[in-house]
Amino acid sequence: MPDKKKFGTFAGVFTPSILTILGVIMYMRLGWVVGNAGLIGAILIIVIAHVISVSTGLSVSSIATDKKIGAGGIYYVLSRSMGVPIGGSIGIALFIGTALSIALYLVGFAESFNAYFGLETTVNGIRFSGTIALVTLTAIALISTSVALKTQFIILAAIIISLVSIFFGHSEVASDSIQFFTSDGSVPMEIVFAVFFPAVTGFTAGIAMSGDLEDPKRSIPRGTLYAIATGLIVYIALAIFMALTIDAEILKTDYNILMKIAFFAPAVVAGIWGATLSSALGGILGGPRILQAMSIDKVTPKIFGSGRGKNNEPINALFFAFIIAEIGILIGELDIIARVVSMFYLTAYGFINISFFLESWANPDFQPTFKVKRWIGLIGFIACFAVMFKLDMMAMIAALAVISAMYFGLQRKEVKLQTNDVWKSVWENVVNKGLKKIDAQGEDxxxxxxxxxxxxxxxxxxxxxxxxxxxxxxxxxxxxxxxxxxxxxxxxxxxxxxxxxxxxxxxxxxxxxxxxxxxxxxxxxxxxxxxxxxxxxxxxxxxxxxxxxxxxxxxxxxxxxxxxxxxxxxxxxxxxxxxxxxxxxxxxxxxxxxxxxxxxxxxxxxxxxxxxxxxxxxxxxxxxxxxxxxxxxxxxxxxxxxxxxxxxxxxxxxxxxxxxxxxxxxxxxxxxxxxxxxxxxxxxxxxxxxxxxxxxxxxxxxxxxxxxxxxxxxxxxxxxxxxxxxxxxxxxxxxxx
Missing domain, CATH: 3.40.50 (Rossmann fold)
Structure with missing residues (x-):
């Protein structure tokens, strides 16, 4: 059998990550975020979201340089660090979140596509266009992963051209004064943050391709952190640009304002379509591989573990991801889908961060070449659940309840791997420190x-x-x-x-x-x-x-x-x-x-x-x-x-x-x-x-x-x-x- 085709840092990690980061939220909702939150509020939202993405990116990058990362990306990391019950529970949540994010991107694409061609912008119209786009992208993914990744280079070029066109554009609806903070009648900051957060989750698209990389230990840290840094710079720059050049009330109501102010509007249209379609394509490529890896570990039904061709393409898992994405498209409301996706990703990122913290604190065998201070993982963990609590306490409780149910279900199945998880080291560390405390106190x-x-x-x-x-x-x-x-x-x-x-x-x-x-x-x-x-x-x-x-x-x-x-x-x-x-x-x-x-x-x-x-x-x-x-x-x-x-x-x-x-x-x-x-x-x-x-x-x-x-x-x-x-x-x- 010929060797499986492998990808490097740029094609395998940076490109799918940055295309998902610079996606539907940037084009279709960043202006809405600035209009409702004000410039300072928007920058604060961007920074807080990136505290989570940066800490998670650093955590997963450090783990990637210590462990052999196989197919499944984040699921593989969690299952080998914290055991199958936790890794599998979060892996399932991450797969569903990734599948729903496909719907998020395609609903955004449908909004722009229908508006540009004068088609119905009703929910049914968006459902129809989104479904056609989903079928087309799934067909591309079925042809070949390599073809899909090569397509992304063209889309990346379109996004760069669109950003240049936006920054060189001119607004006829400029504001007399800059709105620094939220104003009366604006959407609450919690909802604004929840809608924005999926923008920073794109870096997981590259990690999900870990099984297709030439050198995951080298490519994942570099590609992930470069993509996050690039996204942070672009989002802050674009938020400042819109606050300075466009009236806040227009930003709140017109989702297509960037196309109207651009120097060359067709370039922005190409960027929007390219970004949304590439983000969806990244989810279509990465999501099924998470499900395939879980099935190989016997976490999910083995039917999803089978692949096709020399690259072991996860066909069955792809069709299941297609079904979940279609369910999301049928919802038809971008803001609703974005808030649901945020909860899934925040939960997963919280456990990634605590996984890194526990590995670096308790496991004496944890020797990554990419070294990160362990407190970064702890900060990321706290930030994830603090934000979830602030956004929607009931949704957080529901998410944790579902994760707990899956955890106990997998624990009863007694699914085990050949590798040792971190918990043995954690308990040994706790016992060690506890014994020293007890020994110092004497007996009462x-x-x-x-x-x-x-x-x-x-x-x-x-x-x-x-x-x-x-x-x-x-x-x-x-x-x-x-x-x-x-x-x-x-x-x-x-x-x-x-x-x-x-x-x-x-x-x-x-x-x-x-x-x-x-x-x-x-x-x-x-x-x-x-x-x-x-x-x-x-x-x-x-x-x-x-x-x-x-x-x-x-x-x-x-x-x-x-x-x-x-x-x-x-x-x-x-x-x-x-x-x-x-x-x-x-x-x-x-x-x-x-x-x-x-x-x-x-x-x-x-x-x-x-x-x-x-x-x-x-x-x-x-x-x-x-x-x-x-x-x-x-x-x-x-x-x-x-x-x-x-x-x-x-x-x-x-x-x-x-x-x-x-x-x-x-x-x-x-x-x-x-x-x-x-x-x-x-x-x-x-x-x-x-x-x-x-x-x-x-x-x-x-x-x-x-x-x-x-x-x-x-x-x-x-x-x-x-x-x-x-x-x-x-x-x-x-x-x-």
């Missing part, structure tokens, strides 16, 4: 955010341990589950990094990270992971696992627990009742001992997370305290109430007098919490109770009550010291006095 237990290492095992009640772990971690906590693969003989090599990552739907649904690792001893494996896992800023602060009921040697458990306490971890051990599970998820008992000064604050934080959990629907949380010293109940209640209130937890408080009977603590729990859905206990200080005895007594307790969570707080939690004996003595002393 008042706003404790759990980062839990979970050892859930593979038992039949694993999912309940996972469920409770997610509950006590709250909305923003992090949970990493480790599966320990026991290899007592230590004969197998360690798992590779890729093998350590566990992909499981259960973990994915719960938002839990999952890893697996091979160990020769469960307890030493746990302590090794606790000693090494994590990194600065998000160090794990909590260890959670099931209570080891079948513990053969309490020394292993005790040694592990002592090590974890030495590492200053919060400890959570769940004894799960296989029969009743978590009951009805309605009651939680929190046992507060005098020796639970640190554990109490952590348990109250856990209670707060349980209350806010969707699974635990407004549970009744009781704080139970055993009064062994005959202290005044009101004193104890007051102390606990104040501490609980400070931690913003709503609970019921129950004081159990045990000064006379002196029953064992666990015996009291057996009576009070027998039917409780979840009981929370503090792990006592091992210096007070023997470790083996604690394990044995605790196992016995668990046989009598439901699911229980044992808690041991790290040193970062405050000591909630009730100091009730001292408070009681002080009150008694006052009463004695």
């Amino acid at each position: 237990n008042f706003n404790w955010n759990p980062n839990i290492i979970l050892f859930s095992g593979k038992s039949d009640h694993q999912k309940y341990l996972l469920e409770l772990c997610k509950t006590v971690s709250g909305r923003t906590g992090i949970v990493t589950n480790f599966k320990l693969i026991l290899d007592k003989e230590n004969v197998n090599p360690p798992l590779k990094k890729t093998e350590q990552v566990v992909r499981d739907n259960l973990f994915k649904e719960l938002g839990i990270f999952a890893r697996q690792i091979r160990v020769d001893n469960i307890y030493s494996g746990i302590t090794n992971i606790a000693s090494t896992f994590g990194f600065s800023g998000v160090e794990p602060n909590t260890i959670m696992m099931g209570w080891p009921k079948g513990l053969e040697n309490s020394k292993d458990y005790s040694r592990m627990t002592q090590t974890l306490m030495h590492l200053d971890y919060n400890l959570l051990y769940l004894d799960f009742d296989r029969k009743v599970k978590f009951g009805k998820y309605k009651t939680v008992d929190f046992w507060w001992r005098e020796t639970d000064s640190k554990n109490a604050e952590m348990m109250l934080n856990i209670a707060r997370f349980i209350i806010s959990s969707p699974r635990w629907d407004n549970p009744v949380i009781r704080v139970l305290f055993v009064n062994n010293n005959n202290v005044n109940i009101e004193i104890i209640h007051s102390k606990i109430s104040r501490l609980v209130e400070d931690l913003r937890v709503l609970v019921e408080i129950k004081i159990i007098n045990n000064a006379v009977e002196q029953r064992a603590f666990y015996n009291i729990i057996e009576v009070e919490s027998k039917t409780t859905d979840l009981t929370i206990l503090g792990i006592p200080n091992y210096k007070i109770e023997k470790q083996a005895e604690f394990v044995m007594n605790t196992n016995h307790l668990f046989e009598s009550i439901g699911s229980t969570l044992l808690v041991r707080a790290a040193n970062n939690f405050n000591e909630l010291d009730l100091d009730i004996i001292k408070a009681n003595d002080e009150i008694e002393a006052k009463e004695f006095d």
Whole structure:
């Protein structure tokens, strides 16, 4: 097969861009803009519009010199930078905008053509002439892209001659004074801007031809920026010329005034027709290529991806663009079409600018040869949506709603490319900066955010341990589950990094990270992971696992627990009742001992997370305290109430007098919490109770009550010291006095 014909900067980018820029708006509506907005207002509109076009042109030019730009132009850039869902959504909007812009140019052509030949200038007359022009241009595009592009050189010459004729012309309707600002009875500036804005969108015509360029990385930046700069100069010069030479009222009402004042009127007619037809031809050439590229990526139906001939001309996509353009022509009102086209292009340009900003900010692999300051992209993004908001807030909301619907639709289709989009780099950058901020601040237990290492095992009640772990971690906590693969003989090599990552739907649904690792001893494996896992800023602060009921040697458990306490971890051990599970998820008992000064604050934080959990629907949380010293109940209640209130937890408080009977603590729990859905206990200080005895007594307790969570707080939690004996003595002393 012969090599595909390629084009350079002038033929492939500058020419189609400048012909679209110097198009229908310049000839048919720039005078109307000056008449309604005044000279200063018109220049302001031109400058603001070019802030958007220049920033977008710089953004896309920079991306073009970093990435290989294929067919589809702007769509290709967005889909490879921000992913198919966003790129495809904007690509569809851009294709529709381009197709409707064809209608815009041909309606402008029809207005001039009908007026020149004395034909009907009614809506139906414009529809007829516009349709004939559309059929003719489509036929030219079908013959060959090369023929179409060569035709544009003739049109460019006609436009240059027409501009010379205008500037050397003379007006018989000159104004006595220059109108610098808008006057009474003028069209609002927002509408004037919306009608004008399509004039500066022409630079995308060249970018859309990216697949037909010899060197896109060189041609796109040069051709695009030269076209934008040329257009800016011509528009400002022509606006000043018209304000100085033509009365403002004439400019408002006579769309063909430039033809009347020109030195050689036929040259202006040729320029108008050439500009409008060339702009439409640029859309006919570029629009279908956007649709073709999207179809190749499976964003749109594959029927539009097929091409014809050695240049792979997008015939099917061309016919679809023809249909949309014809629908626009049937509207028949240039100003209405222009305002719709403005919204489509502003949306697309906004995302192009933010795409460049995110690439340059977050992607370390972004190394363009055409370097642009990243804030230019941010300014362009803000300017696009600020202008959309000012022009028509409801239209902006509608446009974003449609884009969002397309985004979620493409996301559900799970269309993916071989290339990586920028979002991974964005999130990595956000995480990096966030970790540094967190690391610099230290941990605040008042706003404790759990980062839990979970050892859930593979038992039949694993999912309940996972469920409770997610509950006590709250909305923003992090949970990493480790599966320990026991290899007592230590004969197998360690798992590779890729093998350590566990992909499981259960973990994915719960938002839990999952890893697996091979160990020769469960307890030493746990302590090794606790000693090494994590990194600065998000160090794990909590260890959670099931209570080891079948513990053969309490020394292993005790040694592990002592090590974890030495590492200053919060400890959570769940004894799960296989029969009743978590009951009805309605009651939680929190046992507060005098020796639970640190554990109490952590348990109250856990209670707060349980209350806010969707699974635990407004549970009744009781704080139970055993009064062994005959202290005044009101004193104890007051102390606990104040501490609980400070931690913003709503609970019921129950004081159990045990000064006379002196029953064992666990015996009291057996009576009070027998039917409780979840009981929370503090792990006592091992210096007070023997470790083996604690394990044995605790196992016995668990046989009598439901699911229980044992808690041991790290040193970062405050000591909630009730100091009730001292408070009681002080009150008694006052009463004695």
